[in-house]
Amino acid sequence: MKTCSACFRLFSQDSGFCPVDGQRLIPVAQASPPRHPDDRRVGATLCGGRYQVWRIVADGGMGRVYQALDLRAGRSVALKILHPEVALDEVSVERFHREFEVSASLPHEHIVEVLAFEKTEDDSFALVMEYLEGEELRTVLKRDKVLPPERLVRMLSQVALGLVEAHERKVVHRDLKPDNIFLVGTHDGDRVKILDFGSVRDNSEGAKKLTVVGTTIGSPFYMSPEQAQGLLALDHRADVWSVAAIVFECVTGRVPFHAPTGPMILVAIMGSNPVPPSEAGKAYGVPASLDPVMEEAFMKSPEARLPSVGLLADRVGQAYGLAGSHRDWAYMPQKELAARIRAAMPAVLARHRQGAAGAGAALAGAAAAGAERSPVAAAVAAPSAGATDAFAEDIVMGVPQRMPRWVVPAVASAAVLLCALVALLISR
Incomplete structure (x- = not known):
């Protein structure tokens, strides 16, 4: 081993100069x-x-x-x-x-x-x-604000590979954040290391639990709704949410949920939706094709959320026009990823615009057809004064749902049957 006499970093025997201070390295046996x-x-x-x-x-x-x-x-x-x-x-x-x-x-x-x-x-x-020589993702974001798409895709793909075995064994990291993603620079791009498994949730059978039910563990900005509530039924999909929050920050330069205090952040996570990344990261040219990916990754219910970090990585890569999966992109040279993304993005954005235009036309057509067939559409445009008195779950597009005609007869029939059953039991 060798060392630098200025910063006292340690290096392998075949190293010549310190990349930080430029000093000639000396054998550790000759230094203290x-x-x-x-x-x-x-x-x-x-x-x-x-x-x-x-x-x-x-x-x-x-x-x-x-x-x-x-x-x-x-x-x-x-x-x-x-x-x-x-x-x-x-x-x-x-x-x-x-x-x-x-x-x-x-x-x-x-x-x-x-x-x-x-x-x-x-x-x-x-x-x-x-010992790793490199820097945390947090340090990179503080300096550069955002990551270019090719660096993001390569990093995310390696994170997915690193988490798959843990998730298969029912181990949840539970504290994924930029501070715990370490980037080791290589000629082809970053080599990723996931740090700090000290807050894990082990859902395997017989695993010892160190967290009291209802206790919140993790970093608020990257915490899933179920983690924010300290729910017992917490699994690997909490990590999907956290990785999505990291992706959001990497492309927009800001966290998806922000508030002055920790408790207020958790309230925002549980009760609101983030701004679409194409809007939040407009200054950095975030494509609208990434919006539906983040929407699925930030679903409040784990059952509705993207089911794995691998699928999240696939969807993010595809949003940038890449073919294949995260296993193909994890070790692809960053320059090659950049070239593929540049070549594919015009077609991706064109397809996204066509899809958005088609969806808008379909909604407009459905609304027009509904207006011709039913007076409900008119009520949507000008709701009655009593509409705001209804419970939220009883409202569809601002209009209280009318009770279907079959409800009253059905309830009456059920009541008659119940009375007959009670009379039969008493007579016995």
Whole structure:
């Protein structure tokens, strides 16, 4: 292994220069890790002297991430160590350990590899993971606002591949958001890694539950209605909603549901519909062909929603004119995806406009025909004063439904039969 004397990143033996600082790399045997005035772990060896900590990578609500040298394996690893106050909470520690168990049981090239769960010398706990060089999707969106279609399709396709095995095993990630989508740059495009399985919902038989019924787990902006309500009947379709929210943000530069506070966000998720992405992302040229895809992905009822992340990825790719499925696009070079999308989009938009025009003409024709046959159409145009007094479920297009003629005779017949049955039972 080699290191940079300026930033103390660790690199493989065949690396020559640090891509961040431009410094010539030196063997770790000729260098010493730095010390940090506010963190005694930096420069120390942890977990029985196996891991030598070289630098702080990131901070989170649960813990701090370090880059370390595995002295036994001779490789760079990431150590995610719980904050001291978090390490005192039994449920948090149990969730942390479950993140290790779940991730270790789901080996996949698009899920971060978790290597070990260790207790540290300062009475905390460490998750040992593969070290990734890249950036979170959140960082990309803060800088670039949106993703180009080809990058979005490739990323989404790999996310779908990474989640399929978890969903088949009835494991729900439950905290999918841009912060937990990590992008490793390659010559052909991003290589995606899904992070943080610490909030999973394991619906497999006999799985231990760590969440009290009615508890809300996850990030509000990306949370499905059933997750917002803390419903017990929560499955992989909650992840479909979360991934759709990520897609929406990637193309429009904003989240689909927004409010000043967490509770207000959840109310918006449960009670309103997002603006169509072609409207919300008009400044970025989001095609109208994406609107019906997002509409299906954001259905409030899980039963009406797109049933899998794979199908969501397929529909998004098809909205950009791509042929095939997410399995074809996941590893296709980003430049090739871009060329295919550019070539296909004019025909896609033309078909969408024709379909919209045809649907509008059909609705107009049906309305005109209805006006000739029935006075109800006139009532729709000018509803009676009493119409607003009806319950919403009794209103069709602003007009209270009239009671069908068969209702009164049917109710009367049922009452006669019920009375006869009661009389027969009494006589016995």
